[in-house]
Amino acid sequence: MQSGTGRATACSIARALAVVGERWTLSIVREVFAGAHRFDDFRKRLGIARNILSARLRTLVEHGVLERRAYQQAPPRFEYHLTPMGNDLYPVLVSLMGWGDRWLAGEAGVPLTLTHRPCGHAAQPELTCGHCGDALRHEDVRARLRLGAGSPMKNPDRARHGRGLRSDS
Template identity: 50%
Template structure:
């Protein structure tokens, strides 16, 4: 199978998609965030082929999103635990979940909510400005080039 890449893109979103953009990968991360750690646990929650799951888990380990930890010697078996880098994907998964709830709702309501372990409140993905501290609506955000996005090339005159 020909792998699709974003190598020609000088873009942080494209680089992130190289790690989490393949089919099933964000669902594996979603399940890991909810406590699934074992291969059979992922298989039980996802209708995914064993070889595809193995490939996705290996890729997430390779990129430092998950770590493989042996929990049994004979036969050797491993758990897949989120790293700090992997846990930083929580707001991404929450934002996708909220978007799906808002724009692709099920007739019976949201199938899950994100709950704060400390108090039981519902957790939401929110955007805030680091300058004024205010909540920011999606329509009030613009992308601005930093100059770092310019691919290396011949000097311009």
């Protein structure tokens, strides 16, 4: 079973999407964060078809995002848990949730509120620069290709000047 296009890409976003970009994948991971661990948990919460769920769980395990763990022997039954790799998807999910909150919230408002326990306040999740701590905005960021990074590009157009996610030569 292959994910995405199967092509090697120089872009980490494309590579990430090859692993978690399929129809149900991020929703499944979301449910694991939310406490779902068993086949039927996912099925009931998401309304996903059994065969598709089965396939997605398998690829998530293959890719190392989830771990399949037996919780009883007779009959053999399994739970799915986040690996460190899977746990590290938290910022992606939170960012996505924030975006959905800001732009797609229904009349009833934001369904989920996050409380940051160490400081005790409602967390407005924010993407910041790890160095100065300020918010990381597209306009303030210059992206450049690492020299000799990735596979040789098919489209030389790709290496151009700019900012944000655009790659400077």
